[in-house]
Amino acid sequence: MRRSIATRSSLQMSLLSILGVALIALFGYHCVWMWQDIRHQETLERAATAVEQVLARNAELRPTEMWGRVDELLVSLGNVRAKVHGENGEVLYGPQVLLSQVKHKDTYMYPLSGLGGTMPMRDLELAIDVSEDKKFLNFIGVMFAVAAVVWGVLVMLLSGSLARFELKPLNKFGRKIADFNPSDLTARIKSENEPEELYPVIEQFNKLMGKVGQYHEQLRSFNSNVAHELNTPLSSLTVSHELLLREKNLNPEQLREALHCHLEELQRMNRIIQSMLFLSHASQGQYKDFRLIEKLSEPVMTVMDYMEAMLEEKHLHFELHGEASARVDSELIKRALSNLVSNAIRYAEAGSTIQIHIDENETPGAVRLTVSNRGVCIPENSVPRLFEPFYRVDQSRNESGHNHGLGLAIVAAIARLHGGEPFARCDGEWVRIGFSVKQAKPWQQDIKWP
Incomplete structure (x- = not known):
């Protein structure tokens, strides 16, 4: 079941409103209760003082006359009742239980030291009937509760309508997305006159559309390049076979030479297909045999040992600088380094030095492996596209027959x-191309191999 933002917002606002009104009602209820309690206590204190004064002025009277004076006072006080205890706790005046038939009452004890003469008194107990005040307090509580519920329902209805009204720009934004033409990847949503809250969404959507357009263009270019790269050897094989079929007197040497050319073309096609399969598997994360390599210089030296003959052929030297550890797939690292070193050997000046730097300090949390060679600098506008499939800088660099x-x-x-990420830059006559991987722990060492 789909959840509605408007419904959730209205419910949340209703709950907050009910909570706020309930807190205010509770506070008001408590204030009324405190005011009543203070008023009752003041009434009982005044009554106790008045009774004490009557008992003090009429101490020489007979008990019946003295208690008569107290009765007259209590009648004037309304719903206050009194009881006087003697020194031994016996009841000298009043009933055993004050206001026994009343459910809600407040009581008050007042000491009577030195009063009574021949009939010493210990304390005065007063009680007041608060039933009417209790009824009023209950009425106030019910009214507050009803007001809180009615207010919550009213706020829920109003907030629901208000939330739906405020969410209209979001619905409008959804309709704009629905109206997008999938074939027009250059379309963008304008952020003018839109609510501020939608700016980040629109901005991210436009960026996403830009990335989709970029990936679509890359895919189109990739498909075109794949077709071109495979079409060339296939066309060559087709033409060669047609020529062979037309030859009437084909000698074994010509046939051997033709078969050799066909094999080269087939091997080239196989390398392209294998590379494409690797890119597909790598993009899907199918290579996950990562292990901690304490010294990244070891796979580097393995690659350089393999490339030694190519280095000697162009009279090149090799230097390795730095050391680090990382959790990587050693075979994949070797393959990446082999590709970089092959490029460096292909384009390096004869007799120059190829340098490999293992740097763990340039990028926090990452280790950078950089292969540098001295040679013709790559044009600045071509650097960002170096890592696109089938991209070549120019004919003088690509050696299309072999690469x-x-x-x-x-x-x-x-x-x-x-x-990590790949990177490339030119520093004067030095071309530096490499990649980064996540760092494991630091090492520092320089190794040189002449």
């Missing part, structure tokens, strides 16, 4: 799989 443009995209996928 299908997925190497850096794989590096980016591996970096994000480890909670």
